[in-house]
Amino acid sequence: MKILAYRQQAKEALRYWLRQRIARRYPAQHLPPAQWHLAWEEKQGTEQAPRLMLQGHALHALAERYGTPLHVVNAAQLQANLAGFQQAPLCRVYYSYKTNPIPGLLAYLHQHGAGAEVISEYELWLARQLGVPPERIIFNGPAKSDRALRWAIEHSIQAIHANHLEELQRIAALAQTLGKRARVGLRVTHGGWQGQFGLSLAQGEAAAALAWALKHPHLEVVSLHCHRGFLIRTLEDLDGHLAPLLAFCAESHAQHGWLPTLLDIGGSLAIPSVEEHDAATTRRLWTFYIPPSAPNPALTLSPAAYSQAAQSKVAAFYQSRGWPLPEIALEPGRALTGNAQMLLTRVLELRHAQPAIHAVLDAGISIARSAREQFHQLFPLQAHSRPTQLYRLVGPICHPGDTLYPAWNLPQLALGETLAIMDSGAYFTSDASSFAFPQPGVLAVLPDGEICWWRQTETYQDMVAADSLPLPPETLSW
Amino acid sequence: MKILAYRQQAKEALRYWLRQRIARRYPAQHLPPAQWHLAWEEKQGTEQAPRLMLQGHALHALAERYGTPLHVVNAAQLQANLAGFQQAPLCRVYYSYKTNPIPGLLAYLHQHGAGAEVISEYELWLARQLGVPPERIIFNGPAKSDRALRWAIEHSIQAIHANHLEELQRIAALAQTLGKRARVGLRVTHGGWQGQFGLSLAQGEAAAALAWALKHPHLEVVSLHCHRGFLIRTLEDLDGHLAPLLAFCAESHAQHGWLPTLLDIGGSLAIPSVEEHDAATTRRLWTFYIPPSAPNPALTLSPAAYSQAAQSKVAAFYQSRGWPLPEIALEPGRALTGNAQMLLTRVLELRHAQPAIHAVLDAGISIARSAREQFHQLFPLQAHSRPTQLYRLVGPICHPGDTLYPAWNLPQLALGETLAIMDSGAYFTSDASSFAFPQPGVLAVLPDGEICWWRQTETYQDMVAADSLPLPPETLSW
Incomplete structure (x- = not known):
């Protein structure tokens, strides 16, 4: 036992020494609250530490009043992101529902002119519930039920995108049964996602499927769709994505006189303030407790720059050939909603350890897995002037995988203190499970400062609502 | 474009050749249905292919009648697993709720004598709803709320396990406020999970915490708890887990005259028919489409062998010192429920490709992530005598990560055909999210053949039940 303890201590001492050296070489760069239009409260001359403010609301007060964990949506940011995508008149937005399928948020986007990309x-049912007109719905995904396809064909939605010839054949057969012409598009790939996703341009699958579809009396081929898969950050990324699509348009025009009236360039635009941890960062984080650095937001195209660049590129290509301009469909997901939402959480437990104090949060991987794998800025909701301390921030689940921030420096934390995990607007709610804890609600702060619940916090009763309880539920005091 | 295509073709040809060679060296071993007390239907002389049967029910018929995806629980298996753990009279079972928190399943286990391990x-609320007596509840986990702790102290539950000194201090303070003595235990670690989980034996944290707790007037230290973390399969694994605990008992007895009356050895026993894919298997699977082989179930301790071995080991140690025997608390999770449940799924789409046809299932990583990372036997629910074909089985989500079986040989599949993913009784339901698709229901087949819903299949209305819909929901025809 004692030898084990000495060995452990020696190992820890070595790691500590290495850590000091590495930490000096990799000082963590953080992003300021202004990146999200947040600001610290003006000093009131009181003793209270300044609080982080959003549209006149102290986020700490929202956490106290509505409980944690809690998603807070900044609707003004949502509107600004959407307006950016809409700046290029040829482009129309179809929001990727799966990214954040909160009906209140979707309805807000629809009110401001976004359509729906459903998978x-x-x-599709949800888009109908929200009153999205069929011509503003695009239907993607590898698993379209016959029932959904029938509705889509009968109501002539904007486009049904087929991933492969077998799917195209199924759509054609359904359209024939209904005595309709289905508005379809080809989903193609050029080196990104493959497998079940799309027809290869390089291997001629797309050309063969197009030739087949153009001849079918029950198909109207309106669209060409491609989703890059890998994130787009720069003009070069965007150009590399568009070039093979435009080349295919030229080929198809030469061969069949066919051009898409809808050129759907998919999603994939990155969130400027979020970045996947690379292998070196991951190793430094987990082995040596070196906090990660924020990406430089200026290196990622803004929604406005992205849509304008896409429009210029497509318009130049089409106009130089004298072709009529297409509608450019954008299917942004993370870039539209990612940075318009944050997750408020609370410190439930503190355990002193070396080199980092372990702080147990009420948010863990079951509701915030992305924060483990990507850089997500973290703010304390009150700016205490206490000395800074290294923390490992873990979730409430009884499993060591439930670690969100392996290392992060914060002013010394007290039990019950609140924090904000930024950029929770992409894949946090859609990926969430009710693992031993209820799921957080979603509270929207509207541009005029009004607050409304978009999704209620899950209750214990909700968690067993679909269950056959063998005993009549008692009314419990908590 | 053409050069790219040739390069791609050359690469594929090379991979195909390598694949053939590797495949011969690693023929996939499967497990027979009898491993789960399933059997193929007796030939009726009809044309129909024999179906896979459970307690007189054709699983295919259940899938047709109740829809897919669908979890089916084999309650006889559940009962047999539990009885195994109960064979050693010193051992008592506290089922790890987080592993599969379906109230119907929990109630069934409680009816057959299991207690509750909650985190x-x-x-804890759920255990109370199900009428579990306080003395059959153990409270673990790194995030215990004050409210829950107060209830646990007031009702003298079997044990509250503290992970570290800070938590012990919080429990003591709450007990003092309530004028009670809290029944606590120390969670200790010996090289498995660390961080927020437990007091290190090697570094003396456990000894220091024990000395502190024994002196506190509001704490009654009844228990010693240790969860191995790494899976236990063999007697050696179990011995290696128990030895440091027993050594700590001897030390504590020598120093304080203290012995745990409850020795809680945690969970971690493996499912015999499930095994994490190792790095080599993963590489063969993903790069070369080589199907994985089943583990040999005989290499994993049965519940009966495990509990009897634990009892022998502990009893021998205690008896040789003339100490009174403790209760041994077992907290099985996966080993109790893992192989008593299966997930029925259906083929929604087929795409021909080389070297494997892509079959899109209605079950993907959002409800069956474990099947991606571990060996889970897969059965077609009808034994067609068609030629065998290599498949890549993917989920319905529009993402390439949604692949459950990168490679698996099956008799040629048709659209709509049904399959069973075995051993879905651990972490499938607790980890599940409603990502773009509703979550499956849980149907129990009782030992007498009776069928009952334990959890209803999620509906679209359920998925937005907590939402503020800006429009009144229409009544839709689907």
Whole structure:
């Protein structure tokens, strides 16, 4: 036992020494609250530490009043992101529902002119519930039910995108049964996602499927769709994505006189303030407790720059050939909603350890897995002037995988203190499970400062609502 | 474009050749249905292919009648697993709620004598709803709310396990306020999970915390708890886990005259038919489409062998010192429920490709992530005598990560055909999210053949039940 303890201590001492050296070489760069239009409260001359403010609301007060964990949506940011995508008149936005399928948020986007990109029967049902007109719905995804396809064909939605010839054949057969012409598009790939996703341009699958579809009396081929898969950050990324699509348009025009009236360039635009941890960062984080640095937001195209660049590129290509301009469909997900939402959380437990104090949060991987794998700025909701301390921030689940921030420097934390995990507007709610804890609600702060619940916090009763309880539920005091 | 295509073709040809060679060296071993007390239907002389049967029910018929995806629980298997753990009279079972928190399943286990191991306020609430007596509840986890702790102290539950000194101090303070003595235990670690989980034996943290707790007038230290973390399969694994605990008992007895009356050895026993894919298997699977082989179930201790071995080991140690025997608390999770449940799924789409046809299932990583990372036997629910074909089985989500079986040989599949993913009784339901598709229901087949819903299949309305819909929901025809 004692030898083990000495060995452990020697190992820790070595790691500590290495850590000091590495930490000096990699000082963590953080982003300021202004990146999200947040600001610290003006000093009131009181003893209270300044609080982080959003549209006149102290986020700490929202956490106290509505409980944690809690998603807070900044609707003004949502509107600004959407307006950016809409700046190029040729471009129309179809929001990727799966990214953040909160009906209140979707309805807000629809009110401001966004359409719906859906990938399942459920999402199509939701778009209908929200009153999205069929011509503003695009239906993607590898698993379209017959029932959903029938509705889509009968109501002539904007486009049904087929991933492969077998799917195209199924759509054609359904359209024939209904005595309709289905508005379809080809989903193609050029080196990104493959497998079940799309027809290869390089291997001629796309050309063969187009030739087949153009001849079918029950298909109207309106669209060409491609989703890059890998994130787009720069003009070069965007150009590399568009070039093979435009080349295919030229080929198809030469061969069949066919051009898409809808050129759907998919999603994939990155969130400027979020970045996947690379292998070196991951190793430094987990082995040596070196906090990660923020990406430089200026290196990622803004929604406005992205849509304008896409429009210029496509318009130049089409106009130089004298072709009529297409509608450019954008399917932004993370870039539209990612940075318009944050997750408020609270410190439940503190355990002193070396080199980092372990702080147990009420948010863990079951509701915030992305924060483990990507850089997400973290703010304390009150600016205490206490000395800084290294923390490992973990979730509430009884499993060591439930670690969100392996290392992060913060002013000394007290039990009950609140924090904000930024950029929770992409894949946090859609990926969430009710693992031993209820899921957070979603509270919207509207541009005029009004607050409304978009999704209620899950209750214990909700968690067993679909269950056959063998005993009559008692009314419990908590 | 053409050069790219040739390069791609050359690469594929090379991979195909390598694949053939590797595949011969690693023929996939499967497990027979009898491993799960399933059997193929007796030939009726009809044309129909024999179906896979459970307690007189054709699983295919259940899938047709109740829809897919669908979890089916084999309650006889559940009962047999539990009885195994109960064979050693010193051992008592506290089921790890987080592993599969379906109230119907939990109630069934409680009816057959299992207690509850809970890790959150919600799980404690659920145990109360199910009428579990306080003395059959153990409260673990790194995030215990004050409210839950107060209830646990007031009702003298079997044990509250503290992970570290700070938590012990919080429990003591709450007990003092309530004028009670809290029944606590120390969670200790010996090289498995660390961080927020437990007091290190090697570094003396456990000894220091024990000395502190024994002196506190509001704490009654009844228990010693240790969860191995790494899976236990063999007697050696179990011995290696128990030895440091027993050594700590001897030390504590020598120093303080203290012995735990409850020795809680945690969970970690493996499912015999499930195994994490190792790095080599993963590489063969993903790069070369080589299907994985099943583990040999005989290499994993059965519940009966495990509990009897634990009892022998502990009893021998205690008896040789003339100490009174403790209760041995077992907290099985996966080993109790893992192989008593299966997930029925259906083929929604087929795409021909080389070297494997892509079959899109209605079950993907959002409800069956474990099947991506571990060996889970897969059965077609009808034994067609068609030629065998290599498949890549993917989920319905529009993302390439949604692949469950990168390679698996099956008799040629048709659209709509049904399959069973075995051993879905651990972490499938607790980890599940409603990503673009509703979550499956849980149907129990009782030992007498009776069928009952334990959890209803999620509906679209359920998925937006907590939402503020800006429009009144229409009544839709689907």
